[in-house]
Amino acid sequence: MRDDLPHAMRETARKLEPDVGRLAAGGVSRGTRMRRVERAVQVMGSVLAVAVVFAGVALFENRNRSGTASPATSNTPGNGFATATATAPSATAPTTNTPSTTAPDATTSSSAGPPQISAEELDSTLKSCLSGTGVTGRDYAAASTGITVSAQLTDGPNVGFIAIDIAGPEAALPGRGTPQILTDQSVVYISTGPGTSDGRHVDKTELTVTLVRPDGTSLVALETNSPSEKNAAAPGTPLLLAAKQVIAMLDSPAWDSAAAAASAASAASAQGNGSWSSGRPSSTISPQDLLTTASPPAPPSSPPPPFWPNRR
Incomplete structure (x- = not known):
């Protein structure tokens, strides 16, 4: 089987x-x-x-709209919001002789909030300041928190870099170099030296220009002949912008909005009401104080590292 x-x-x-x-x-x-x-x-x-994705975008926009709308405030102690029923009697009572108060103006100013500036506005400002220098900018980068903007500079085969920080009066510190007074009473400090003091990047040169406006707002520009702040420079590459050109850029009224935003941010930080901080002392220093406390220019052989506020 x-x-x-x-x-x-x-x-x-x-x-x-x-x-x-x-x-x-x-x-x-x-x-x-x-x-x-x-x-x-x-x-x-x-x-x-x-x-x-669309739901997330819609939710984000709704939160932004609700976050930017400030509630109306009242001068009555213990009341953080002024409702329509609370303000209507004072506005329509025909028999009262009490003079009008400044509460509406206070409400308007609180709803407007402190001046702010966006990263796109900072990029546009730097582009406009570079337009008349003969140097082309590219790879713009900006941060509205801390108020800083940078760009890579090109002129033919040469490549450089520039970064500008803006700080309010409460964060101002004296710059390095001999102070110079401009016609608008702004104070300027100019310092030029090698990029490092440890023997590396021997071909790298840094130009630091600090401009302190009459209101105490400071603009600090760092220019190098390298493609970025931390990279080495090609041998023989010059600084693409002269010190006079950098001073003219910093002294331009195009930075008024950024200066106003920096002043508001540093004032709020000094009062403990804001999250922005430059890491500097909160005492206000006027341009006159800067003239009396200015440090002498550093020797060209071994300059100290340049002060660079709020660099991250």
């Missing part, structure tokens, strides 16, 4: 005629169905992802 079993199985398999057409049709049908299910899953996944 055991010897006949393999023979019987071989004979049965030889006589077997599978229904190839039905099997192939079933396989094609199942494959088509699987592809349709896969495409439907992909389409649903894409639609769901787009819906999540």
